[in-house]
Structures are given as structure tokens and as C-alpha cells.
Amino acid sequence: MGIKIKSMKYEDFNDNESLELFKKSGSNGFFMTTIDSIINWGRSNSVWPLTFATSCCGIEMMAAGASRHDFARFGIEVYRASPRQADVIVIAGTIVHKMAPVLKRLYDQMADPKYVIAMGACAISGGPFFNNTYSVVRGADHIIPVDVYIPGCPPRPEALLYGIMQLQRKIKAESKENRLESRENFI
């Protein structure tokens, strides 16, 4: 079968196995999968990000939104300044302990369905600030559940585009059963 999106060939993606596994954990009946595929087609092609960036990764995110890379091609259409209107929060930068409750609140204010991309080394693990720091949270997944991790310091806009396409594929693999799985299993 394969989880297809328009922008890139199925074989060219890494980590197809875990997405296939994720898809299998959802519903299998013909009726539900048809409805899901229509819903997912709509959702995956209009993922609006929240205007949220805490450091240099934010500059790369802006570059990805600007004319050279232009992620509006993928339906990551427009930055929303309000979490109520956003579908995805790209954690672009270092999260410090003082920022952590703000991030949590922003995530809680977003309406379902909501997705999280951890962009860059700081958001994944604390990155360069892992050792000898009193202020940095070691990975945004200590605070909110993350769907896609994009490594790099900072990642190039191409890497962000790839991460966004992987998120679109993950949205396409969703169904009613596994949609909230990552959030319910989040400790």
C-alpha cells in the first residue's frame, strides 16, 4: 500500500516501517478507512503552524516560509499568531525552565487535531546546552508529546520540509483509534 503524499516518492522516505506499523494500529474496516482517508487528506494538506520560535531555528523556519523554499507549496500555508487557529507547533529553539509553562499553555490552547514538531538539537535533547546548565529543559518531549523530530543545529529549511512531509504522512496514517494514542500514552 504505502502512505503516499504528492510531493515525494514513497521509496525516497526513510523510516517507512514505523509509519506502516502506526497505520496498522488503526482501524481496518473499509467504511472507516474511507472516511479516515478523506478526513486525513484534508487535514494533512492544510497544516497551519503557530508563530512560535525561541532561537536560531526560528530563523531557519522563517527561511523555509520565505520565497526560496516556500513551504506554502505543501499546504503549511500560513503562520497563525493565535494557538486557537494553529494545527502544528514547531518548537524551533531552546526551551528553558522559565519558558516551559508557556509552551505547555500554548499547546493546551491549541484546538484538536494538534501536532508537534521538535526542530533542532535543543528541542530534541537540550543539544549544546545538555551539560553544565541550570536553565535548559533537556528536550521538549519532557513537556509535550512530539510527533516528528528534526535533527540539526539548526536544521536547514530542506530538513524542515522533509520533517513536514513526514508529519503529513503521519497524519495520513491516522485513524479514529490511534489518533490520540501518543497523547494518551504521554507521561
Next chain:
Amino acid sequence: MEELQQILSDLLPGAVFNTNPQFVEAVVPAGDLHKFALELKNNPKTLFDYLVCCSGVDKNEELSVVYHLRSTKLKHNCVIKVVTTDRVNPEFDSVFDLWASAEFFEREIFDFYGIKFKNHPDLRRLFLEDDFVGYPLRKDYVDNINIVQ
């Protein structure tokens, strides 16, 4: 620079001058800081009207505050240092009433080094949370929960 150092040594009789290739650098006694600062600001030969930067330093045995001053009229700079060996309750005079930019500089120094400033109007933490315990830029700061060596 020699000229300025001569003027400063006349104004600050208690000061010790360090050799510094870039600035005239004077270490003044902590008790006389405010008096000297007032003189530096108002004396027509010096006229230091701009506090460029004010920073804290921890050298293990002593804590100090460094003031970078500039005169926008006479176009010269100097560095003033005050030093204390008291690590439990270090305290200096605030120069907030002379240079308003000192308010946030001194809050920042209080935040990270725990150095208190007498007569400061609003000495709260600036960058860290209000309930943060300890002064993280001190050399002897220990945090076994957050710091991974």
C-alpha cells in the same frame, strides 16, 4: 589615557590603578563608590554621563562589580571596579540615582551573583523565575538536579 588617569587619581585618592591596554582601570574602595561615582559624573574634567555596561565577576575568593563608563561629551572611557570578599552578604551602593541604566544591570547582577545594592528601587530577579533558589553564575553554585556534568 595618561592624562585621564592623572585626573582620576586626583579625584579618587583611595583608588588603585591597574594596567589595562584599553581603558583606564581604577579599583575603588566599596564604601566610597557612590561618592566617587558622583564626582566622576559631575566633574567638568571627566563628565562620565553614560554607564555603558555594569557586570558582576566571581573570582572564587572575591566578588566584584565592574562599571564601564563613557563620556559622550569628552569622548573618553574608564573602568571602575569594586571588590568584596564577603560571599554571604555582599553589598554595594547602587548608582541608579546617577545613571538610570544601572537599574536593570544591577537587577541582573543580583539575579546571577546575589550581590545586593543599597538604595536600589526595585531589587528583584530579572531573568530567572522569582522562586529560583541560589545564584547560578557563582563559582560555588551547586545544583544536583538540573546540572549534568
